[in-house]
Amino acid sequence: GKGNYPHFMLKEIYEQPGVIGDTLRSMWNPASGAIDLPPLDIDLAAISRITLVACGTSYLGAMVAKYWFEKVARIAADIDIASEFRYRDTPLEADGLAIFISQSGETIDTLAALRHAKEAGQKTIAIVNVPESTMAREADAVLPTLAGPEIGVASTKAFTCQLVLLACLVIATARARGAISGAEEARLSNAIAEVPSRAAEVLNGDEAIQALAAEVAEARDVLYIGRNTGYPIALEGALKLKEISYIHAEGYAAGELKHGPIALIDDTVPVIVVAPSDALFEKTFSNMQEVMARGGKVIFMSDAKGCAHIGKEAFATIELPHVHPFVAPILYAIPVQLLAYHVAVIKGTDVDQPRNLAKSVTVE
Ligand code: M6R
Numbered sequence: 001g002k003g004n005y006p007h008f009m010l011k012e013i014y015e016q017p018g019v020i021g022d023t024l025r026s027m028w029n030p031a032s033g034a035i036d037l038p039p040l041d042i043d044l045a046a047i048s049r050i051t052l053v054a055c056g057t058s059y060l061g062a063m064v065a066k067y068w069f070e071k072v073a074r075i076a077a078d079i080d081i082a083s084e085f086r087y088r089d090t091p092l093e094a095d096g097l098a099i100f101i102s103q104s105g106e107t108i109d110t111l112a113a114l115r116h117a118k119e120a121g122q123k124t125i126a127i128v129n130v131p132e133s134t135m136a137r138e139a140d141a142v143l144p145t146l147a148g149p150e151i152g153v154a155s156t157k158a159f160t161c162q163l164v165l166l167a168c169l170v171i172a173t174a175r176a177r178g179a180i181s182g183a184e185e186a187r188l189s190n191a192i193a194e195v196p197s198r199a200a201e202v203l204n205g206d207e208a209i210q211a212l213a214a215e216v217a218e219a220r221d222v223l224y225i226g227r228n229t230g231y232p233i234a235l236e237g238a239l240k241l242k243e244i245s246y247i248h249a250e251g252y253a254a255g256e257l258k259h260g261p262i263a264l265i266d267d268t269v270p271v272i273v274v275a276p277s278d279a280l281f282e283k284t285f286s287n288m289q290e291v292m293a294r295g296g297k298v299i300f301m302s303d304a305k306g307c308a309h310i311g312k313e314a315f316a317t318i319e320l321p322h323v324h325p326f327v328a329p330i331l332y333a334i335p336v337q338l339l340a341y342h343v344a345v346i347k348g349t350d351v352d353q354p355r356n357l358a359k360s361v362t363v364e
Helices: 008-014 016-025 056-073 108-119 134-138 157-176 182-193 195-204 206-217 230-245 254-259 281-293 304-310 325-347
Strands: 049-054 077-081 096-102 123-128 141-144 221-226 248-253 270-274 297-303 316-320
Touching: 008 016, 008 325, 016 157, 016 195, 049 056, 049 108, 056 077, 056 096, 056 157, 056 230, 056 325, 096 108, 096 157, 108 123, 108 134, 123 134, 123 157, 134 141, 157 182, 157 325, 182 195, 182 325, 195 325, 206 297, 206 316, 206 325, 221 230, 221 254, 221 281, 230 248, 230 254, 230 270, 230 325, 248 254, 254 281, 270 281, 270 325, 281 297, 281 304, 297 304, 297 325, 304 316, 316 325
Parallel strands: 049 077, 049 096, 096 123, 123 141, 221 248, 221 270, 270 297, 297 316
Antiparallel strands: none
């Protein structure tokens, strides 16, 4: 049941510190303190290229992983939406690895894409939250997320568990390929180990997020912007808001704003800026200033350092704990979930069962 929560979605958001921890422990060697995946029967040192395929929020998990695989494991990684991948004739390399990400493990397009990749000679991994699902049975290897049953149609805890699992897979791949030093691996692993407690801190800031929801609920359109792994989080924020509050929302790479979408901005448009203090902070910051110069109502998500930088300029700030930039997308996923949730509650929509949507899309 929902326990003391008014909706499954809120319960599932609040379960995240626990289930992220469970997922993490399943890929962790307590004796050595190192990431240790279950045996995969796939030689990660021998793969030439990675293709990640999924739908919806799981696709945005794939997008975060693309940035990670490239930067940390120094391997080329392509991403695709399953309904596109399955009908495209992508040339796939003989030593390619294809990774399919799905909460349910039953999404028809992702399943068809998995079959297509197998036929094309790819090694396949399924990352699923339902271990007895069709994808889990058909893939060469399975990495289960331990999010527990997710009832709300909006995916929340399954997403952050996918991210933490993918982060571990990226580190294992980097190690197998000799792409990472022991010291760097230790830094990234420590950053991952902190995620459950940092996620709990993010949830402690829920009231401040809830306080902003009334403003967003008034809007007709909302933009989300971010760079690097903050870009898929911007897309995820927009997807969450659309699907449960029915407010039109778009996510953009912050650098793309001036190529069109900035024309939408006036003083009725809230712009959510995903801006952890990382190597690209200044770039995102200047995009935010461009938005403010056009009257856009900026809601700025950053850590103490980033928020100090902005002073009183933004309409509002959401302060998150400072974390290593590698794990920032996992933490920044949470406030965009909470914001969408509180806006939907104000709008009075059916949060757990939004109109026109099904939890698992098993028809094309
Ligand atoms: O079960 P899957 O992860 O394969 O589902 C994919 C999408 O249908 C799903 O993530 C959908 O986008 C969610 N409703 C988003 O919150």
